[in-house]
Amino acid sequence: MTYCVGLLLNEGMVLLSDTRTNAGxxxxxxxxxxxxxxxxxxxVIAIMTAGSLSVTQTTIARLREAVEDGDASGETSIMLAPTxxxxxxxxxxxxxxxxxxxxxxxxxxxxxxxxxxxxxGQRKGGAMRLFLIYPEGNFIEATEDTPFLQxxxxxxxxxxxxxxxxxxxxxxxxxxxxxxxMDSTLRSNLSVGMPLDLAVIxxxxxxxxxxxxxxxxxxxxxxxxxxxxxxxxxxxxxxxx
Amino acid sequence: MTYCVGLLLNEGMVLLSDTRTNAGxxxxxxxxxxxxxxxxxxxVIAIMTAGSLSVTQTTIARLREAVEDGDASGETSIMLAPTxxxxxxxxxxxxxxxxxxxxxxxxxxxxxxxxxxxxxGQRKGGAMRLFLIYPEGNFIEATEDTPFLQxxxxxxxxxxxxxxxxxxxxxxxxxxxxxxxMDSTLRSNLSVGMPLDLAVIxxxxxxxxxxxxxxxxxxxxxxxxxxxxxxxxxxxxxxxx
Numbered sequence: 001m002t003y004c005v006g007l008l009l010n011e012g013m014v015l016l017s018d019t020r021t022n023a024g025x026x027x028x029x030x031x032x033x034x035x036x037x038x039x040x041x042x043x044v045i046a047i048m049t050a051g052s053l054s055v056t057q058t059t060i061a062r063l064r065e066a067v068e069d070g071d072a073s074g075e076t077s078i079m080l081a082p083t084x085x086x087x088x089x090x091x092x093x094x095x096x097x098x099x100x101x102x103x104x105x106x107x108x109x110x111x112x113x114x115x116x117x118x119x120x121g122q123r124k125g126g127a128m129r130l131f132l133i134y135p136e137g138n139f140i141e142a143t144e145d146t147p148f149l150q151x152x153x154x155x156x157x158x159x160x161x162x163x164x165x166x167x168x169x170x171x172x173x174x175x176x177x178x179x180x181x182m183d184s185t186l187r188s189n190l191s192v193g194m195p196l197d198l199a200v201i202x203x204x205x206x207x208x209x210x211x212x213x214x215x216x217x218x219x220x221x222x223x224x225x226x227x228x229x230x231x232x233x234x235x236x237x238x239x240x241x
Numbered sequence: 242m243t244y245c246v247g248l249l250l251n252e253g254m255v256l257l258s259d260t261r262t263n264a265g266x267x268x269x270x271x272x273x274x275x276x277x278x279x280x281x282x283x284x285v286i287a288i289m290t291a292g293s294l295s296v297t298q299t300t301i302a303r304l305r306e307a308v309e310d311g312d313a314s315g316e317t318s319i320m321l322a323p324t325x326x327x328x329x330x331x332x333x334x335x336x337x338x339x340x341x342x343x344x345x346x347x348x349x350x351x352x353x354x355x356x357x358x359x360x361x362g363q364r365k366g367g368a369m370r371l372f373l374i375y376p377e378g379n380f381i382e383a384t385e386d387t388p389f390l391q392x393x394x395x396x397x398x399x400x401x402x403x404x405x406x407x408x409x410x411x412x413x414x415x416x417x418x419x420x421x422x423m424d425s426t427l428r429s430n431l432s433v434g435m436p437l438d439l440a441v442i443x444x445x446x447x448x449x450x451x452x453x454x455x456x457x458x459x460x461x462x463x464x465x466x467x468x469x470x471x472x473x474x475x476x477x478x479x480x481x482x
């Protein structure tokens with residue numbers, strides 16, 4: 001499994017992904033699940049992936065090929081597409097086509113492959129946009145009412161987001177919120193694992209303004225995790241039935 | 242969906258279930274999901290249910306018939322079974338048999354029915370025991386290391402239990418913990434709904450020592466829910482990144 005979360009806030013976008021992949025319980029690996037396409041100041045697109053690694057890797061690789069292709073156009077390259085909506089369409093179509101390919105191969109073994117993506121981006125002069133792309137290629141978009149999107153093992157980490165994330169949340173608080181959301185998920189589900197990739201895209205910067213890999217032994221993350229546990233226990237103690 | 246949780250503590254057992262059932266999103270009803278079989282002071286068995294209502298209702302009805310049958314024996318009646326382990330076996334076999342019946346009926350429509358149960362009980366002179374019965378009739382049991390079991394929509398409400406429930410947790414704190422666990426679930430999943438049924442079985446009482454239905458407008462539950470939200474937000478504010 002996987003847990004990725006993206007926040008669309010007034011001040012910018014905050015993205016967090018884990019890196020654990022597993023084929024069964026006895027084959028666990030670390031793979032990056034956050035991919036950045038960037039022309040700093042002009043356009044930034046970050047994609048987070050959840051699902052079958054063979055689907056997500058091929059999808060990202062083909063999107064990259066399409067960007068680098070000599071004949072790239074606004075119809076094929078996410079770096080040339082005229083709008084972020086068109087970017088979401090290109091990504092969605094690519095995901096659907098790769099998934100269908102892989103699914104057909106797997107059907108001989110009566111197996112099934114699937115994946116979903118979060119796409120966050122902004123082009124110069126446009127608005128920041130955050131999409132969740134479904135395995136079939138269709139997508140939804142974050143709004144003021146629902147300023148966050150999650151893929152993978154999303155349930156454990158949702159209550160904290162529901163309670164604290166609003167469009168006016170600061171980027172600092174937003175980083176705290178996604179890290180605590182991830183912390184709850186890590187504690188409850190072994191198939192989500194460190195290290196983590198955290199990225200911040202400030203509004204109108206059109207580039208990743210902050211990127212950080214948080215390793216398993218990270219002292220700051222550990223301290224935050226313990227402080228949160230303590231805060232929960234203190235809060236619990238104070239509440240009257 | 243459903244959310245039911247049972248805690249096995251040194252001082253007793255605490256059980257909480259919601260009451261929402263739905264057939265699609267446009268057909269929502271209220272059904273009790275907690276059922277008590279009791280001979281006060283001699284034996285208490287509480288069963289909580291999650292899954293297809295046609296499976297769980299028939300399972301409970303047949304267990305009750307078997308108890309009331311003139312020829313009831315320790316092999317057929319959960320009120321006569323010599324041990325709680327035997328109770329779990331009888332319940333598991335009944336669930337598996339009902340589920341297979343219903344599944345066969347549904348197979349003509351290419352549909353599928355399933356259910357799982359939590360069984361909590363104690364007989365005079367025996368230990369308190371808490372089981373989770375799977376749709377196939379096999380089961381697992383709560384232990385010192387894992388003193389709680391959940392069925393239905395369990396993920397949203399697990400982080401709080403992971404953090405505060407230990408065998409030595411008091412019955413008052415345990416009630417708080419299951420209610421907060423339910424609160425997180427209610428906020429995140431519409432298919433889990435009020436009212437709630439809460440039961441406490443004190444150690445060696447061999448009866449339900451406290452039973453309470455918490456209605457949608459319950460002032461105490463609302464106050465606790467708000468206090469918890471506030472505590473989470475306060476804790477969140479205090480933590481440094």
